[in-house]
Amino acid sequence: MDKTSQTTGAVNTIKNSHGKLTGYNTDLFGIRATLQNRLNINLKGQTILLLGAGGAARACLVELIRQKPKRIIVANRDFARAESIISRTRISGNNTDIRAIDIHGINNPEYMERLSLLANSTSADPSFLSGVIRKLARNRFHRDMKIFDLNYGRRALPESCRKYPIRYIDGLYMLTAQAAAGFRIWTGIKVEPDDIYKYVSKKIAG
Numbered sequence: 001m002d003k004t005s006q007t008t009g010a011v012n013t014i015k016n017s018h019g020k021l022t023g024y025n026t027d028l029f030g031i032r033a034t035l036q037n038r039l040n041i042n043l044k045g046q047t048i049l050l051l052g053a054g055g056a057a058r059a060c061l062v063e064l065i066r067q068k069p070k071r072i073i074v075a076n077r078d079f080a081r082a083e084s085i086i087s088r089t090r091i092s093g094n095n096t097d098i099r100a101i102d103i104h105g106i107n108n109p110e111y112m113e114r115l116s117l118l119a120n121s122t123s124a125d126p127s128f129l130s131g132v133i134r135k136l137a138r139n140r141f142h143r144d145m146k147i148f149d150l151n152y153g154r155r156a157l158p159e160s161c162r163k164y165p166i167r168y169i170d171g172l173y174m175l176t177a178q179a180a181a182g183f184r185i186w187t188g189i190k191v192e193p194d195d196i197y198k199y200v201s202k203k204i205a206g
Contacts, residue, residue, distance in 0.1 A: 004028050008059045009088065013182045024185055026178040027059035031148075033177035033193050035067070038169050039117075039146050043067035047114050049106070050074045051132065052121035053081035056150055060121050061089045061098075069116075071097040075106055106135055120149045133164060150174060153204070172204075173197050 004025040005011045011023030035041055046069045050060055053076040064072055076082035082100035101108075115136070120129050129149065150171040177193035184190050 007062050008055075010055050010059070012178075013185055015185050024181075025059065026181040026185075027056065027174075028063050029181040030174035030178040031060055031063040034148060034169060034171075034174045035063070037177075037193065038173045039148060039167070041117060041146055043069045043117060045070045046116035047071045048073070048117045048119065049115055050119045050121065051103075051129070052076060053078065053085050054121065054123075057121040058085045058089055060119050060150070061085060064119065065089070065094055065096055065098070068094070069096055071099070074098065074100045075103050076100070077103050103132075106132060115145050118145065118147045120147070120151065123151065126151070133166075172200065176200055 001011060001023045002025075004027075005023045008025045008027060010025055010027075013024040013026050015022050015024065035043070043064065044067065048064055048069050048071070050057060050064065050072060052060075053074060057074070057076075061072065061074065074082045074086055079100060079102045086098050086100055118132075118136070120132075122128060133147075146167045146169070148169050148171075152170040152172040152175065173193065176196040179196055180191045180193045
């Protein structure tokens with residue numbers, strides 16, 4: 001296992017080098033590329049809401065911590081699972097305030113008033129994220145708040161929720177960035193995620 005898979009506790013790419021197997025995790029690259037290339041967001045000193053507590057959430061949490069935000073709030077239906085990924089994802093030398101809340105805690109304006117980013121790592125029905133956004137909309141949105149939804153296609157945010165004053169990015173770019181990372185791991189050849197993204201977007205659009 002390389003450092004990415006050790007840090008996230010998961011492997012999604014395996015390379016066979018003359019019989020030696022090495023595990024990698026391309027989630028981190030995909031998340032980082034989306035934050036930098038699509039959202040163009042500086043999270044240092046900001047507050048982030050992370051939905052979910054599964055494997056994708058842990059990868060998100062690792063990368064988000066590296067961005068040095070002031071606070072990360074991990075919200076999940078199962079509060080114990082949210083606490084669990086936090087305890088397993090501490091990075092030494094980082095002072096980010098990371099706390100777990102029950103999903104109903106998003107109604108607390110103390111946490112949500114100054115959100116800069118909402119990252120959705122759940123695979124729940126799109127209506128779940130729509131409900132979260134409607135709850136947050138009752139409070140004043142941060143004027144620069146952005147949403148990064150790891151889902152794409154039919155599982156992405158419905159058009160009905162895109163009326164709010166936020167910027168929404170789905171997980172398609174993350175997927176193509178992961179493809180670029182995997183291709184480089186296997187072949188040593190660098191491919192730009194943007195090139196793959198443009199090609200895939202055209203295919204999806206028909």
